[in-house]
Amino acid sequence: MSQINTVLGKLDKLEGVKGTALLTTDGMMVASTLGEEFLDDVVAGLSSFLISTTRRSLADASLSDRFDRFVLNSTHGKVIIIDLGESFLVVITNQFSDLRPCLEGVQRAAADLRRIAKIHI
Amino acid sequence: MVKLLQRLKIWRELKRLESKAREAPSPTTYVDLGQVYINLGMHDQTLRVSEEGLALFPNSKELRKLNNFAKKAHLKERIKDLRARLNKTPQPELYKDLAALYLELGDYGAVHGTCEEGIRRFPDDYGAYLVLARAKLATFYRDLRARDGAEAVRCLGKVVGLDRENVRAHKLLGEVLYRIGALNRSLHHLSFLRKLDAGDFEVEATYRRVVKDLGATEAGEHEDLEELFDLVESRNRLARGAVGAEAPRSEAEQESEIGSIRDALGQIAGIPGVCKATYIKGARALIKGQIRDGRDPFLRLARVVAKAAQRACRRMDLGSFNKGVLDGSFGHICVCSFGDVVAAVQCDPGTAVDRILAELQDLVARSLYVSEAVTP
Helix, strand or coil: HHHHHHHHHHHHHCCCCEEEEEEEECCEEECCCCCCCCCCHHHHHHHHHHHHHHHHHHHCCCCCCCCCCEEEEEEEEEEEECCCCEEEEEECCCCCCCHHCCCCCCCHHHHHHHHHHHHCC | HHHHHHHHHHHHHHHHHHHHHHCCCCCHHHHHHHHHHHHHCCCCHHHHHHHHHHHHEEEEEHHHHHHHHHHHHHHHHHHHHHHHHHHHCCCCHHHHHHHHHHHHHCCHHHHHHHHHHHHCCCCCCCCHHHHHHHHHHHHHHHHCCHHHHHHHHHHHHHHHHHHHCCCCHHHCCCCCHEEEECCCHHHHHHHHHHCCCCCHHHHHHHHHHHHHHHHHHCCCCCCCCHHHHHHHHHHCCCCCCCCEEEEEEEECHHEEEEEEHHHHHHHHCCCCCCEEEEEEEEEEEEEEEECCCCCCHHHHHHHHHHHHHHHHHHCCCCCCEEEEEEECCEEEEEEEEECCCEEEEEEEECCCCHHHHHHHHHHHHHHHHHHHHHCC
8 A cells, every 4th residue: 555655646746746546446545645625535436437437438339348548638637547457547737737748657657556456466 | 125125126227227328318218217316315326317318418408407406416415515524624625615516506695604704714715705706706697786796806806816826716807807898907817817828718719809809999998897897787788798609690601610610620530540530519410530420429429528527627626628538449539628519539549649639629619719700
């Protein structure tokens, strides 16, 4: 667990990142660095809703039953969702953050989290 | 034992209705499914079902009713929860969230009371001022009472004083000042917003409109807000309409608008790597590329994903969703959305999506400007 927190903590220090969360596919929060600005259960519930709706829509369109990455831009922030298999990494940034360097950091963190999950299994 | 059997029966019915809604979607199947969730007291699920249904059938009155009911029930549950947390440990964020929920519910008295209490306890926090300003703006636009408008501007001024780069406050100020006729003051806030974020369609559209109107009128540098608000109240109408409001258009104008959008969509579909492209406005859709017809599942995918993203961003307090990219073994799906317009593209794995996304954004923005340009 402390390894997961270290990875999320490192990710949280990237420029523009407002918070990170690791969720199970059914919306349970495993770990998070979400500040006071966000409520853990709100982010978990809405991310889970978005992930399940997207997965179902992809399956209905006979494309796939999962996705690798979903990047959303909105007027006051950006959200990056990475599918880690049994869990999801959610990263929230401010609206001005440059996504290119941020995405590299997020992919690195995702690889670390996958590795940690394997060790635990 | 009887209760257990009843529950099993309900769950079986739910499963049947869920698959029916997926296999043969219609407003009735969604309403039936929502009704079962209401009976179970699962308002979150009712809301999800109604929003999924509305994404596919945006003109259905029954689904709209179901959605309103689910929203209200869901809001009341959240208000109860927040009230309990606030009684335990008062925090500025909780006051802001509670007032925002009352605002969504339309209970302006409760908004006022909650904000006043929040401001009294935490005078340096802008959250309650912002919600109070939104409530005052809502009543100002409804009743056109000068006092409400002036109070809204005062509260928004407080927000900007406490948080100089507050995008939402500058946006609201830009709009209300434009609509009462204080064009120079409105332009000041919109220019500031453009410096903060150049890619916001809404700001860009309002900015263009204000610049255009400033060029057409002889607005002086001096704008007395009190006078302008009084004028709105005495005339019982705003000096200017909403930027996004569309005037009735002739068939020829509509056809030329659709034609230009169709051409732009065709160009996007012609970019190497793009296999499907669609432009959806309300219940209508244009399609290009490898899409059979209006019943192609890609259209449903674009609608549902855009709607879910809009809901998630809004509820996470991140504002309006405007664009997104979904990556997977299927390649990339780019979605761009503004208001009731959704434009989406599916492209092969390895395709560079930056240009496609920019073109899609341009398409959505263009359709906004086209409708705006014909507004008197």
